[in-house]
Amino acid sequence: MISGRKLALLSALGLVGLVSYKLLPEDELADSYQSLQRQKVETQTSELSQKQNAAVQQWNQQTLGGEGTPPPDDLLVSYVGDGDYWFIGKRQDGGGIEIPFPPGKMPEKLEPATSETDRGNELGYLGPDACQDCHRDIYDSFSQTAHAHTSEPVAAIKMPGQYAAPENRMTTSDEHLFIEMLHLEDQYYQRVRFYDWYIDVPMQVSFGSGKMARSFAYWNLDRLYQHNVTHLSETDRWINSPGYVDGDAAYARPIPTRCLDCHATYFEPIGDDRAVHALKDSEWRPDGGGNRFNPHTLIWGVTCERCHGPGGEHVDYHQANPDSSQPHQIVRPAKLDRERQLDICGQCHAGSTDLRGEPFEFRPGDELSPHYIDAPAGIDQANSVHTSNQLARLEMSECFLQSEMTCADCHNPHEVVSEPARYYSDRCLSCHAEQSCHFDPPAGIKLSDDCVACHLPSRPTGDLRLQSVQGDIFPVLKDHFIRVDQLATEEFLQQRPKKSTASP
DSSP: OOOHHHHHHHHHHTOTTSSOOOOOOHHHHHHHHHHHHHHTOOGGGSHHHHHHHHHHHHHHHSOOSOBOOOOOTTSEEEEETTTTEEEEESSTTSOEEEESSOTTBOOOOOOOOOTTTTOOOTTOOOOGGGGTTTOHHHHHHHTTSTGGGSEEEGGGSOOOSOOSTTTTEEEOSSTTEEEEEEEETTEEEEEEEETTEEEEEEOOEEESOSSSEEEEEEEETTEEEEOSEEEETTTTEEEEOTTOOTTOEEOOOBOOHHHHHTTEEEEEEOGGGGGOOOOOGGGOOTTOSSOBEEEEEEEESSOHHHHHOOOHHHHHHHHHOTTOOSOOSOOOGGGSOHHHHHHHHHHHHSSSOOBSSSTTOOOTTSOSTTTBOOOOOSGGGTTOTTTTTHHHHHHTSHHHHTSOOOGGGTOOTTSOOSSHHHHHHHHHHTTSOGGGOOOOOOTTOOGGGOHHHHHSOEEEOTTSOBOOTTOOBOOEEEOOOOOOOHHHHHHHHHHSOOOOOSOO
């Protein structure tokens, strides 16, 4: 926070509303002011002003995506150089709006694909449509799974949520700031209203299958940025995205390479961003934090080739040899040893790990550790964001330690489970006899009704916090540490419908 005295000195220096700066102690700041007064140096010729002028000139030289509404004069507008975004607020140390394009403009549109930009990729990734001719049944069932829909263009989905007042509005702790979700002329927007000004940001990319939630992103040329507002499926509510602070409107958060590495099948990073993969929110770079991609090479969703390897050579061979029945140049995970099977899932289900090198260097059959940094060990990783560190938690289980089980023993990646309780109970009973359970259920409850409810509890986690003006929300995640859990058993019994004792 900037003290009142510092703010007054900065105002006298003419630095409020300019580019970001490193704050000096108050005495040094006052000395700087006196020095400038003596030397009669205009702030327009200072290094900070030069940086701002260069930034403005750079933006003005570009072909912008469209005109917006310029902010009124009573709002503070500053360019934050070390984060490469613009801040619009009432005061320098308060909340407001952060955007990576100039206020009064719109995000820059994507250039249409050309023979050069739409050149595919050199690694042989084709996308799931290339598999459907020979594997129609698997393709049809897999296309309905959460993996297939963990990222996709908004234009390709049925959008969730409400788009008419008042259900389309997300209020914040700042009474002057709220966000509306709009559907205008076949385009979805998040409209940010701040005092008497507003800005529309298009919703162009969806992340998440919708089982728990859907978050959104938008393009500014070839840079991908996250939206402030997420749709929460269980309550059909619009709420702050994970990690976002209530009372602010942050639309300049880059989506770095590692995010897409777990939400897409393939993408091509652009330029220097090839070497920038593992960036946290506090480590944004002036170049956008590794969020530059060739949008025409993106293969959305986590699909066939993330588990079976790039399909280019496989498809070429079998198109040239249609009578060949032996799979060529493709990985069959079930034929790998146990550790290598687990490593395929561990790309995304082993906690919040970072890439060691380039994306897509991992191939099914590889060992995971040369490609991904190991997640921190210990109980603190029991329920981290997104995956609950499912692999590490599973490996703590007696079921895992006393068998050769893999993820695929319980999860069929090719199909959607229509009756999860029965399906997963059947998986348990393929190894365990019902009579071996020491729980004596009340009348009317079969032990095999729902093994998972008692032995793999679903719990909220402090690491997945969604802030709102009504209070924080902690979505429930499934813990994959299989054990006897008395609390989970009690919760299961409380949720069972009570049988009526009334006479018919």
